[in-house]
Amino acid sequence: MxxxxxxxxxxxxxxxxxxxxxxxxxxxxxxxxxxxxxxxxxxxxxxxxxxxxxxxxxxxxxxxxxxxxxxxxxxxxxxxxxxxxxxxxxxxxxxxxxxxxxxxxxxxxxAFAVGEWTAGEVREVERCVGVTIGTGIGTAFLADGRVVREGESVPPGGELYKTSYDGKPLEDSISARAILRAYPDPVPGVKEVADLARTGDPVGQGVLETAFTHLASALTPWIDRFGVTRTVLGGSISGAFDLVESVFDFPVAATKDTEHSxxxxxxxxxxxxx
Missing domain, CATH: 3.30.420.40 (ATPase, nucleotide binding domain)
Structure with missing residues (x-):
């Protein structure tokens, strides 16, 4: 159907x-x-x-x-x-x-995480997490493709944004607004920061690496608790993944299909x- x-x-x-x-x-x-x-x-x-x-x-x-x-x-x-x-x-x-x-x-x-489990980067992975990063951050922890929102192995409601990091809301450290606030010059969006980093701008590279290091640090305890074996990133900021892949010390990939997942x-x- x-x-x-x-x-x-x-x-x-x-x-x-x-x-x-x-x-x-x-x-x-x-x-x-x-x-x-x-x-x-x-x-x-x-x-x-x-x-x-x-x-x-x-x-x-x-x-x-x-x-x-x-x-x-x-x-x-x-x-x-x-x-x-x-x-x-x-x-x-x-x-x-x-x-x-x-x-x-x-x-x-x-929906993004279930889509990636159904036909994407975490297809049929027993325990995985999907993370969408844009104006804010969204997460979904999946066990055999079903969303888990309760229990001590996931953040409140299964939503990482409800946690704090370094004494502040997580989205103050990893989100579009956090990245644009950290970059010293006015730019329209994160894509432009990533484009600058790809042309050799060390400031843009540093800002992105810092933001994604915060994400990796915030995710790690929940990955351990939930038993996640693979993570997939989506949302507009996932387009910068090629610049920051090295900051993750757990298996992670960016979606190949931001439009359909x-x-x-x-x-x-x-x-x-x-």
């Missing part, structure tokens, strides 16, 4: 159909999303792009937290995205707007939950 999937970010939404036979992804549309508009307007935008998909078998949606993925209630506040949806039941409204028989939400970092993961979870 093909699965209709939306991947929702703060600025764009991607609509795709995932075919589980070979985990082929057909992107139907990717459009700009005005995420700071009123709830009804956000629902309208999501519904408009979802209607381009075959919805007879329902819809899987991957999106960032804070969000109650079981009930469909959004809890965004001071996120710079979806702030007007705080306490709003997005699932109820979107399901009614599209007359869906089934609507499933999934954390985007978890979360779509595949959401579809795989949707089918598994049927």
């Amino acid at each position: 093909d699965v209709a999937v939306l991947e929702v970010g703060g600025s764009h939404v991607t609509a795709a159909v995932v075919s589980p036979g070979g985990w082929d992804v057909t992107v139907v549309d990717r459009v700009k999303l005005e995420s700071q508009e009123a709830p009804e307007a956000v629902v309208g935008q999501l519904a408009a792009v979802a209607r381009k998909l075959p919805l007879a078998s329902g819809l899987a949606v991957a999106l960032p937290g804070p969000f109650d993925f079981a009930t469909g209630v959004a809890w965004y506040r001071n996120q710079g995205k979806f702030d007007q949806l705080y306490g709003y039941n997005l699932g109820e409204s979107l399901g009614a707007e599209l007359a869906l028989d089934r609507l499933m939400f999934m954390n985007d970092a978890e 979360a779509l595949i993961g959401a579809a795989a979870h949707y089918l598994r939950s049927s």
Whole structure:
């Protein structure tokens, strides 16, 4: 059964159909999303792009937290995205707007990790972790492809960003904003820092190595506790992996498919939950 999937970010939404036979992804549309508009307007935008998909078998949606993925209630506040949806039941409204028989939400970092376990760098690895790095940091610890959120072997909720590092929130040390703050000159983004490092800029190289060293240090105790044998990095900053691979002393790889992994993961979870 093909699965209709939306991947929702703060600025764009991607609509795709995932075919589980070979985990082929057909992107139907990717459009700009005005995420700071009123709830009804956000629902309208999501519904408009979802209607381009075959919805007879329902819809899987991957999106960032804070969000109650079981009930469909959004809890965004001071996120710079979806702030007007705080306490709003997005699932109820979107399901009614599209007359869906089934609507499933999934954390985007978890969707990425499940996608990589299904068809990527950690395919069928018994114990692995996926890490997405962009404006913030997302993690998902998987045991046989299933997300583990509870217990002493994982961070609170399975989310590394909830931990502190060097007495500060982890995202103060490893995130896009942390890297841009550490680089002494104004640059548009981390990609530009990486480009400078590749042309021999020692400052850019040092900033990236420092940030990823922090990530490796923060991850290591949880890798040991959970028994992780392989880690996969995703998100926009994973494009700098070639510059920092040497800072990791555990098996780690960057995704080869930043566009499709979360779509595949959401579809795989949707089918598994049927």
